[in-house]
Amino acid sequence: MxxxxxxxxxxxxxxxxxxxxxxxxxxxxxNAATSQTPLSVLASYEQYYKGYNANIHRGAHKLAREATEKFEAARQNLARHINAADDREIIFTSGVTDSINLVANILSLSGEITADHNVIISGLEHHSNIVPWQMLCERTGAELRVIPILDNGTFDMPAFDQLIDKNTAVVSVNHYSNSLGTRNPIEDIIAAAKKVDAYTCIDGAQSAPHERIDVQSLDCDFYTISGHKMYGPTGTGLLYGRTQVLEKMPPWRGGGEMIKLVTFEKTTYNELPFKYEAGTPNIEGAIAFSAAADYVNQIxxxxxxxxxxxxxxxxxxxxxxxxxxxxxxxxxxxxxxxxxxxxxxxxxxxxxxxxxxxxxxxxxxxxxxxxxxxxxxxxxxxxxxxxxxxxxxxxxxxxxxxxxxxxxx
CATH class of the missing domain: 3.90.1150.10 (Aspartate Aminotransferase, domain 1)
Incomplete structure (x- = not known):
């Protein structure tokens, strides 16, 4: 209660x-645009820059080790926060927009989506869950289909049942509408997508501040969250991706950290989650994002x-x-x-x-x-x-x- x-x-x-x-x-x-930030989250920033500001994973010195430990502890904490099965399923991003672009690009690069396929979104979507899929469809020739919206701001589910078919490759919808507040029946959407072996991607920007997220229970392939919507800092976010899906997909960005071995002839890519985290990440931001999760869980x-x-x-x-x-x-x-x-x-x-x-x-x-x-x-x-x-x-x-x-x- x-x-x-x-x-x-x-x-x-x-x-x-x-x-x-x-x-x-x-x-x-x-608050649906950006929530404010509590003192405990602000303190995590100060502690990082005053106590252990260093790059992570590759340094042998004390500050680098401490920064790495705190960064990976944040990943583990956020994995627990959404009940991911493995902390390797948590990819740090700059927010939901970045996360959805990551998903759309790795699916495009995988070669699994062709002109024979269709991608389903809804009429309730934020531009960040429209444009990346339009771009994917332009690259692959796939068809973009849109779930109509009823007058009360909910999905027309009978229409969705007519849109989804054996050629549906991806269904990507928001959990809550940012503009109307509608909570969408993503459980039904995910179940329908699984019947046709379509990938599911859920925009959780507006749900994470208001509802406990359990990605294992939802059984989605991807789930995205922005830190600044749930009392954390801007420029932070996470992408949850099912291990089996992420492991078979190619990386999107190239650079440091996402590699195991580089020669001029060939590059061998890193394991999860680092395969999708090229370059120096927003270290202090991820730690502060984790502190925000602690704050909402405390309340x-x-x-x-x-x-x-x-x-x-x-x-x-x-x-x-x-x-x-x-x-x-x-x-x-x-x-x-x-x-x-x-x-x-x-x-x-x-x-x-x-x-x-x-x-x-x-x-x-x-x-x-x-x-x-x-x-x-x-x-x-x-x-x-x-x-x-x-x-x-x-x-x-x-x-x-x-x-x-x-x-x-």
Missing amino acids: AQALDTTAIRADFPILDQQVNGQPLIYLD GLENIAAHERHLAKIATEGLLEIDGLRIYGTAAEKAAVISFLVDGVHHYDLGTLLDQMGVAVRTGHHCCQPLMARFGITGTVRASFAMYNTEQEAEAFVKSTQRAINMLR
Whole structure:
């Protein structure tokens, strides 16, 4: 059973929240774009640069050994965090975009995907889960197929059943929609893909901060997470890849670390996970990413999710009392994300006025232009909640929205 959060104690770990914007207390509701970073994660950066800043894996001296130990300990910790079977299945990347590009490129280079195949994505995807697959299809001649989206912002599953067939090579969808908050039925998607021997890739950027991920239970081939969405640093992320799949795929980038032996005649590639980690990685970032996982586990993902849903309920009920306001994305299962428009009011104008009142929201297409086109709009105002937000902030957000609308009408 979820336990109530002590937001006062939690907010003390996030000093950035203790500031004013235009003379008003900051209300940060742009967490789906980037969440804030607690002191314990910031401390891991300082400890690295003050105590053991060195390159990893190849050095014999003390600092190099310590940096290597901490880096690999971070890999092991994150493997446990998502219940990977082996820490070699964790590839450090710069985020979900980098991870999906890695997957699309190694599948393309493998030669397994040809013009006879198709790749399935959905109409809910972020551009980072659209463009890499378009590029793969351009290279291989494969067909790109798109799962349609219903009016409530969910997958049209009967349509998906018609799209998937024996020639489907890859199914890649997000776990939660970044723009609407919809939690997608990835368990059903993965099961259907396995029946036709298609690879499955899950964009977990928006799920990891709100839900415990168990990649063994999901039984997917690839799962991706960005550190900056779950209270970690920007430029960090991980790609989970099933061992059997990663071992048979070719590397993507060449350089140091991803090799065993180099001659001018031939290069022998390294073992997992290093085959996919060319060059000096973001060492301190990976360590800080692991510290962020420790932080959310200390608070409890179930507790965090329950708190966020409670705040989203307060805000949703308040917003729906505003004349002419429409919420996009009304799925029964969704994250604490509210995406909306107001009749006669441009989303950018509303977001600008909210900023003047100290409320930070996101406006625009949220890197989901095809989804916006599906609804016949150019963008929305999006408020997204996190563990450190409060009931008072949710209520103040609603009042500020009403005030801004009155000014714009």
